[in-house]
Amino acid sequence: xxxxxxxxxxxxxxxxxxxxxxxxxxxxxxxxxxxxxxxxxxxxxxxxxxxxxxxxxxxxxxxxxxxxxxxxxxxxxxxxxxxxxxxxxxxxxxxxxxxxxxxxxxxxxxxxxxxxxxxxxxxxxxxxxxxxxxxxxxxxxxxxxxxxxxxxxxxxxxxxxxxxxxxxxxxxxxxxxxxxxxxxxxxxxxxxxxxxxxxxxxxxxxxxxxxxxxxxxxxxxxxxxxxxxxxxxxxxxxxxxxxxxxxxxxxxxxxxxxxxxxxx
Amino acid sequence: xxxxxxxxxxxxxxxxxxxxxxxxxxxxxxxxxxxxxxxxxxxxxxxxxxxxxxxxxxxxxxxxxxxxxxxxxxxxxxxxxxxxxxxxxxxxxxxxxxxxxxxxxxxxxxxxxxxxxxxxxxxxxxxxxxxxxxxxxxxxxxxxxxxxxxxxxxxxxxxxxxxxxxxxxxxxxxxxxxxxxxxxxxxxxxxxxxxxxxxxxxxxxxxxxxxxxxxxxxxxxxxxxxxxxxxxxxxxxxxxxxxxxxxxxxxxxxxxxxxxxxxx
Numbered sequence: 001x002x003x004x005x006x007x008x009x010x011x012x013x014x015x016x017x018x019x020x021x022x023x024x025x026x027x028x029x030x031x032x033x034x035x036x037x038x039x040x041x042x043x044x045x046x047x048x049x050x051x052x053x054x055x056x057x058x059x060x061x062x063x064x065x066x067x068x069x070x071x072x073x074x075x076x077x078x079x080x081x082x083x084x085x086x087x088x089x090x091x092x093x094x095x096x097x098x099x100x101x102x103x104x105x106x107x108x109x110x111x112x113x114x115x116x117x118x119x120x121x122x123x124x125x126x127x128x129x130x131x132x133x134x135x136x137x138x139x140x141x142x143x144x145x146x147x148x149x150x151x152x153x154x155x156x157x158x159x160x161x162x163x164x165x166x167x168x169x170x171x172x173x174x175x176x177x178x179x180x181x182x183x184x185x186x187x188x189x190x191x192x193x194x195x196x197x198x199x200x201x202x203x204x205x206x207x208x209x210x211x212x213x214x215x216x217x218x219x220x221x222x223x224x225x226x227x228x229x230x231x232x233x234x235x236x237x238x239x240x241x242x243x244x245x246x247x248x249x250x251x252x253x254x255x256x257x258x259x260x261x262x263x264x
Numbered sequence: 265x266x267x268x269x270x271x272x273x274x275x276x277x278x279x280x281x282x283x284x285x286x287x288x289x290x291x292x293x294x295x296x297x298x299x300x301x302x303x304x305x306x307x308x309x310x311x312x313x314x315x316x317x318x319x320x321x322x323x324x325x326x327x328x329x330x331x332x333x334x335x336x337x338x339x340x341x342x343x344x345x346x347x348x349x350x351x352x353x354x355x356x357x358x359x360x361x362x363x364x365x366x367x368x369x370x371x372x373x374x375x376x377x378x379x380x381x382x383x384x385x386x387x388x389x390x391x392x393x394x395x396x397x398x399x400x401x402x403x404x405x406x407x408x409x410x411x412x413x414x415x416x417x418x419x420x421x422x423x424x425x426x427x428x429x430x431x432x433x434x435x436x437x438x439x440x441x442x443x444x445x446x447x448x449x450x451x452x453x454x455x456x457x458x459x460x461x462x463x464x465x466x467x468x469x470x471x472x473x474x475x476x477x478x479x480x481x482x483x484x485x486x487x488x489x490x491x492x493x494x495x496x497x498x499x500x501x502x503x504x505x506x507x508x509x510x511x512x513x514x515x516x517x518x519x520x521x522x523x524x525x526x527x528x
Binding site: 039041046047048050121124147148150154155157160161162165166169243244245246 | 303304305310311312314315384385388411412414415416418419421424425426429430433506507508509510
């Protein structure tokens with residue numbers, strides 16, 4: 001089995017996972033990548049556990065047909081509900097976005113007070129709280145669901161006063177709780193970093209798991225001797241289940257450049 | 265064929281169509297109703313024409329299995345893209361939400377300047393503009409997509425300062441254009457009426473198609489002699505493709521009381 005030269009598979013509920021792809025490309029520029037965004041059913045963050053697990057299984061199958069050597073679940077909601085189940089069911093390395101972010105946050109905090117912002121489903125799953133507690137039981141975690149952040153990012157309102165007002169509304173309790181570290185528990189949120197910094201103040205560290213996830217992928221590929229060995233340019237394919245209105249604009253926001261995507 | 269005592273079918277992309285059901289119950293309290301909300305794939309308003317048409321077909325089939333005598337497409341996005349196609353394909357009366365709202369707006373306006381607010385897909389389809397122009401070519405129409413309104417309603421932020429700020433941002437151009445009538449082109453928007461009134465001022469009439477749709481359904485049932493004739497209590501069934509997080513709360517907001525729903 002020479003899997004080394006097969007692509008890394010990445011799936012997300014939509015296009016937010018492209019923030020993870022951006023970091024993968026930065027850290028592993030030679031790797032082939034197949035991205036699958038389930039844009040026909042986005043968002044997952046308000047849906048039921050059952051739906052999220054079923055959709056995640058289906059996304060895995062799409063990637064396995066493309067002969068991926070490993071899979072990145074680049075969706076916090078899927079990682080929260082489906083990661084364990086997917087790992088039992090599919091026998092290839094699967095990396096989620098919760099553990100890398102949780103590990104980084106536990107390293108960064110000094111006062112052992114961490115805030116987590118995410119979709120309602122991710123917050124309800126308590127996945128970050130459990131992952132952080134596994135590292136250090138003494139850490140106190142405050143969570144806040146921010147369901148309006150994804151639509152604000154998708155509207156492109158990244159620096160509007162309204163966005164700051166929404167952030168103040170959501171983050172008020174976290175500010176008062178005295179956290180020194182804030183986990184951005186959704187792949188859309190890195191685009192709101194400047195607003196979040198303004199609202200939280202310079203003393204609170206923002207942990208964006210995209211970079212940590214890419215580092216974890218590199219580590220896994222290295223350990224399993226799965227890093228690509230062949231020559232030639234890296235190929236990147238972008239698959240979507242629907243071509244949403246304003247697809248090009250949204251994809252460019254996340255990735256930083258234009259992509260061609262195939263609807264399957 | 266004695267269809268009179270069969271239910272009226274209603275479908276929507278999610279739970280917003282319950283605002284239409286509320287009006288149906290008010291106007292036709294004796295009618296059986298089967299509602300189907302495609303909560304697993306909500307929202308439709310940012311997705312492609314092809315996806316919207318395919319989803320609408322599938323929703324029709326769910327209702328036809330329940331022996332509905334007619335169908336209300338209680339989703340502006342589905343009505344905009346799929347109504348004509350569904351009418352060609354399925355041979356039962358189908359009422360959409362665009363025409364009743366457009367007709368009412370054309371009746372209400374005095375200065376022949378109408379504004380339409382809706383999802384990006386509905387605005388892109390130009391369905392309201394065409395439906396209003398069919399009534400009166402002299403009417404000038406200004407449209408504005410308001411993608412943040414649905415998430416704001418679903419968050420329950422119906423009277424927050426932030427919601428007013430978002431409404432000011434979207435409605436600024438419409439206010440300056442001198443419209444005297446504003447069509448609420450999405451079933452979620454009636455819940456924002458108090459904010460919309462504040463922002464637009466008392467002189468602008470808000471047209472909410474839910475009431476007009478119910479009146480149209482009554483007219484169709486009467487004309488086709490399909491009004492229910494049997495005795496006994498009206499039965500109302502609520503079907504959903506996923507039980508989203510906070511389902512009960514959201515359903516109660518739209519309908520005004522608690523419902524039990526069956527996931528299919």
